[in-house]
Amino acid sequence: MPRITLCAPDSEKSCFACCPPIRPKGYEHIDYRNIIRRILRENTRAFDPSSKEIIPITGFSCWALGYVDDRYRQVGCLLHPARNRGKDLRYRVDYGQKCQRESCLGARRFMALSPSARLFWLGLAEGLDSFEYSSRRYNPLFRLLEWGVGLLEKIASTEKGNRVNSKTFFERYPFFLTHLMPRAHTYLVDSLVQHCGLAPLRDKEFVPRFEAFCTRLIRKLPSVTSSPTAPYTHCLDMDETLADFLRLALGMKKIEKGEALIIKQKVDQEMEAFIDQLP
Ligand code: SF4
Ligand code: SF4
Known part of the structure; x- marks a missing residue:
């Protein structure tokens, strides 16, 4: 199978969003x-x-x-x-x-997917031209890839690699229409999927419920003022999705590993309690 990349997936389109590498924020x-x-x-x-x-x-x-x-x-x-x-x-x-x-997060994550998962996800960009494909507003893959390789691989294998267009995908998995920032919440969603599988992500009513839980959880967690000498959160030797949660959902740019593990314990407990009361 030829090497399929996010940058140049097929003969109909390619991405040129990062050319040239310096652009104003939000430029399309x-x-x-x-x-x-x-x-x-x-x-x-x-x-x-x-x-x-x-x-x-x-x-x-x-x-x-x-x-x-x-x-x-x-x-x-x-x-x-x-x-x-x-x-x-x-x-x-x-x-x-x-x-x-130059290589964006999406391109790196895309390369970490299996070839069949890459083909599955490209179905969502079917019919886009190079301008649309290069746009975060039109091409849903950029945002979806932020949910991480594990979740995307699981969905592709559950769907048995049968390609769907973006309309069908969002109808089937309304969770992904959430306003939640993907990287900040991947740790929670991965944990949910580990316990319950993909079913909640297919349930329209689950979306506001989960969003409300995330807001409550973030308010409830103890605020930690890290010492200036604490390591940068993204450099800690720990699960990348947990580090992203601490950094992007809780705003903790620096934290001692011990403090991070205490927060993890609390998050895991809250998550379990949330899962227990799901229908
Ligand atoms: S923005 Fe990402 S996908 Fe697009 S060309 Fe650059 S590295 Fe490739
Ligand atoms: S020289 Fe650099 S900015 Fe110009 S088209 Fe090539 S990769 Fe893009």
């Missing part, structure tokens, strides 16, 4: 679709693969971003080694190293 290419289409066509026509000229990127547009297929559907880097017989020409822009390093 799709908001400037017509002008960017014109720029991409011009870049593609003007590109000279034999040139070694260094041309810095200016502003929020990169001269090396263009169409990488004959049908002008896939947008990508004209300097990428895949386009230049293995030669990386990205040194020709002054962001060279940053471009080589």
Whole structure:
């Protein structure tokens, strides 16, 4: 099976959300679709693969971003080694190293999924063009991937890899329409799924119930003022989803491991009590 990536999943579309790597917060290419289409066509026509000229990127547009297929559907880097017989020409822009390093959380998580799970989840992006696919507003995968590899793998295997479109998926799993920030709550949802399976995530009435529980839980947990010498939470040797909960749901950027484990115990107790009273 060919290697399927989030960046370039098939011949109909590709993601170019991180080109160039420095953009204003909340920027989306799709908001400037017509002008960017014109720029991409011009870049593609003007590109000279034999040139070694260094041309810095200016502003929020990169001269090396263009169409990488004959049908002008896939947008990508004209300097990428895949386009230049293995030669990386990205040194020709002054962001060279940053471009080589660029990989978003979604792309990394997507690569950690099994090939069949990747195909399953791509069903939700079926029919999107490259502008829509690159947009967090249109492409649900960016947000869904924040729920973590374990949960996404479990859903794909429960669905036996049968692809569904995004409308069917959200009808089947209304939980994922929640306003909760995924990374901040993955620890709780993983724990829920461990005890109850996926059934609550399919129940529309469960969503507000779980959201209310999360709000109560966060209010109820003891507030910890960490010493300035405490380690950064994300560097602690512990489950990444727990560290994300402490950091993103409770705002604890630094914490001693012992304090983190006390909070974990309390959270686990509250979670068990919540699960016990589910119908
Ligand atoms: S790294 Fe992420 S944002 Fe960049 S092209 Fe790939 S999927 Fe899109
Ligand atoms: S050089 Fe390539 S990877 Fe870097 S911003 Fe330009 S198009 Fe994107």
